[in-house]
Each structure stands twice: as C-alpha cells, then as structure tokens.
Amino acid sequence: MENLPFFQRILATVKNYLPTIISMGNLACGFGAIVFIINNELAYAAWLVIAAMVFDGLDGQIARLTKTNVAWGAHLDTLADMITFGLVPAFLIGRLVVYNTPIAVWFVCFFYTLCATIRLAKFEFESINNSGNTRSKYFTGLPTTLAGGTVASLILLDSYLKTTLNIQAVSTCLPSIIFILSILMLSKIPYIRIVDVVKSKRDPASLLITIGLFFTLLILFILYPSIMLPLGFCVYIIIGNQGVFRNKAIHST
Numbered sequence: 206m207e208n209l210p211f212f213q214r215i216l217a218t219v220k221n222y223l224p225t226i227i228s229m230g231n232l233a234c235g236f237g238a239i240v241f242i243i244n245n246e247l248a249y250a251a252w253l254v255i256a257a258m259v260f261d262g263l264d265g266q267i268a269r270l271t272k273t274n275v276a277w278g279a280h281l282d283t284l285a286d287m288i289t290f291g292l293v294p295a296f297l298i299g300r301l302v303v304y305n306t307p308i309a310v311w312f313v314c315f316f317y318t319l320c321a322t323i324r325l326a327k328f329e330f331e332s333i334n335n336s337g338n339t340r341s342k343y344f345t346g347l348p349t350t351l352a353g354g355t356v357a358s359l360i361l362l363d364s365y366l367k368t369t370l371n372i373q374a375v376s377t378c379l380p381s382i383i384f385i386l387s388i389l390m391l392s393k394i395p396y397i398r399i400v401d402v403v404k405s406k407r408d409p410a411s412l413l414i415t416i417g418l419f420f421t422l423l424i425l426f427i428l429y430p431s432i433m434l435p436l437g438f439c440v441y442i443i444i445g446n447q448g449v450f451r452n453k454a455i456h457s458t
Contacts, residue, residue, distance in 0.1 A: 224264040228282040231260040235289030242296050248364045250297060254357035255434065257289040261350050283329050290353030291321030297360050298379050310380045313387075320387040321349045344396040347389035347442065351396075355442065356383060358434035365431035389442065396445040 234257035241250035264282060295314035324346065359382065363375035426433045 224267050225281060227260050227264040227267060228285050231257045231264070231282070231289055232285035234260065235285060235293055238289065238293045239296070242293070242300050245300065247297055247300060247360055250293065251357035251360040251364075254289060254293055254297075254353055255361075257285075258350055258354045261286065261289075279332065280329070283325050286349055287322060287325055290349045291318050291325065294353045294356035294383070297356060298383055301360075301363070301376050301379065313380045313384050317352075317383045317387045320390045321352065324349050324390045342398060343446075344398065346392045346394060347386065347396060349390060351438065351441065352386040352390050355386060355435070355438040358431075358438050361431040362435045386442075394446050396441075399441075 234253040238250040238253040238257075241247070241253065261282070295318045298317075299311055299314045356379075359375055359379060363373070363379070366372040366375060422433070422437075
C-alpha cells in the first residue's frame with residue numbers, strides 16, 4: 206500500500222474504514238438522542254433512533270459489498286447499538302412523564318436495557334466463536350435494533366396523537382410494551398431477516414407486486430410517518446416469524 210499514490214492510499218483507507226465510519230453515525234445519532242432527551246425533545250430523539258437504524262443496516266451491507274473488515278469495527282457497532290437501541294429507548298419512556306414516573310416504570314426501563322445488553326453480549330460472543338459458519342437466515346429473538354426502533358416509533362405516535370387528538374393511550378401502554386419487547390429480545394422466537402426476503406429470487410409477477418407494494422408504503426410513509434412507522438414495526442413483531450412457522454408446517458406434512 207506504501208507504493209500507491211497518495212490519493213489512492215487515502216481512498217483505500219476510506220474504503221477500509223467506511224463501514225466503521227457508518228457505525229460512528231449510529232453512535233452520533235444515539236448521542237444526539239440523549240441530548241434531545243435531556244432537553245425534553247422526545248420526538249427529535251425518536252427520529253434520531255430511526256435514523257440510527259439506517260446507519261446500523263448500512264454498515265454490514267457496505268462491509269460485505271466492499272469486502273472490508275476492520276478488526277475492531279464489529280465491536281464498535283455493538284457498543285453503538287448498546288447506546289442507541291439499548292439505553293436511549295429506556296430513557297425515552299422514562300422521560301415521558303419524568304416528574305410523575307413511578308419507580309416501577311424505571312425498573313421496567315432498566316429491565317429493557319439489561320435484556321438489550323445481554324442480547325448484544327451474546328451476539329458478540331457468538332459472532333467471535335462462529336465467525337467461520339454460514340449466517341443463519343433468521344434472527345433468534347427480536348433484534349435489539351428493531352426493539353429500539355419500535356419504542357422510538359411509538360414515541361412518535363404518542364406525540365402525534367397528543368397534539369392532534371389529545372389522546373394519551375400510547376404513553377400509558379408504553380411501560381407494558383417495553384416489558385414485552387424485553388422478553389422478545391431474549392426469546393427463542395425466530396424472526397425473518399427483511400434484507401434476505403428482499404434479496405430472495407422472485408418470479409416477474411410477484412416482483413411487480415413487491416415493487417408496487419413498496420412504493421405504496423413509501424408514499425404512505427411520506428404522508429403519515431408517525432402512523433406508518435409504528436404500524437410497520439408492530440406488523441413485523443407479530444408476523445415476522447410466520448415464514449419459519451410456515452416452513453415447519455410444510456416439512457411436517
């Protein structure tokens with residue numbers, strides 16, 4: 206690499222560290238979300254968690270696309286996930302009614318962070334010990350990223366309903382929802398990988414239907430983001446494992 210021209214060395218270095226730089230974007234979103242939570246700007250904090258999901262999804266894809274791998278990059282990604290999707294969602298809920306929040310709600314928030322930490326630690330351990338094995342087609346338990354995104358989307362829905370309809374039902378249910386998400390993260394329920402589903406081969410008719418559905422959902426998201434985001438997360442949590450159950454049913458017949 207020393208024999209390469211200066212600009213080529215710079216480009217090669219950027220290419221090697223590009224996935225790690227994107228992981229830093231995830232971390233920056235988590236830090237910014239904490240700043241917004243301190244200033245009681247929960248909707249902005251929730252949007253940063255959603256933005257962090259984009260960074261978290263891109264870093265691995267770009268690493269595979271560019272065939273680059275920084276030794277400590279995966280560890281940085283895990284630590285960024287811990288802050289953005291393990292810690293921030295708990296404080297989002299705890300900060301909803303900070304002066305009137307019962308101590309039990311803070312215990313539930315801590316339980317969420319604890320479950321997220323355990324899940325990420327187990328994932329890190331398994332990644333190190335199974336580095337040569339083929340990647341599974343399914344997540345075991347609800348991914349921490351999706352759990353955090355679900356909480357953030359419900360915060361956005363809560364803000365929308367409060368400002369438009371003066372309804373506080375979502376914030377009342379959030380402590381129970383975050384407890385369920387905590388259990389799902391450590392469960393053995395298999396969840397499909399959305400990226401693998403998108404990449405799977407399709408016949409022209411189903412591909413056309415998928416493209417039409419995608420653009421329809423995209424338009425609805427642009428028009429009603431605070432409604433479509435939580436709806437999408439909830440649909441995935443409820444039926445995201447149906448592909449596995451369907452395969453089991455087929456094999457058992």
